[in-house]
């Protein structure tokens with residue numbers, strides 16, 4: 001399975017160096033691990049670890065103070081980038097048009113996008129969330145060659161960092177639609193942890209997990225991997 005670790009805006013330099021020391025000792029059971037730290041720490045990551053970024057600029061190189069371009073990220077040998085994470089859309093007010101530009105930047109610089117897509121609690125409860133997610137995905141992918149390499153992460157917005165996880169059946173409705181429609185690997189993300197992995201690993205049509213909170217705590221992550229195997 002693919003296990004992507006989204007560190008978000010956590011860790012100082014010393015903290016990530018300690019983390020990387022302990023990370024070497026993790027038993028990952030041949031899962032495909034993707035480390036996604038703050039972009040400033042990319043140069044600290046050893047060559048044998050696959051890594052990506054949490055975000056990418058919507059702009060090409062140029063006079064855009066503060067932006068980190070896909071070209072710069074690629075030159076640091078990152079392989080992946082998250083696109084459309086709900087913390088960008090809800091907390092940084094980025095809309096689907098911005099995410100779409102970021103997606104195009106990722107593709108044109110040979111980064112593999114992990115496209116995050118999700119529903120709000122209200123959308124979930126309305127029962128129309130599968131259609132809404134398809135609509136957002138189709139918008140993001142309009143005019144884009146669907147045969148390009150990308151991964152999709154279904155992340156219900158209300159599940160991120162809250163401990164609220166939808167039922168397996170609800171998750172499967174989305175992961176099954178995503179796999180049928182786009183023929184790509186599909187991850188689940190949103191409060192997945194060592195306490196609910198026994199249940200979550202039974203979700204059908206899933207190729208891995210995007211982990212936030214638990215990715216910072218290596219003993220918990222080890223327990224998660226031991227139970228997932």
Ligand code: PGA
Pocket residue numbers: 006155159160161162189190191192210211212213214
């Ligand atoms: P969480 O975050 O595991 O802390 O809910 C997941 C994510 O934001 O990708």
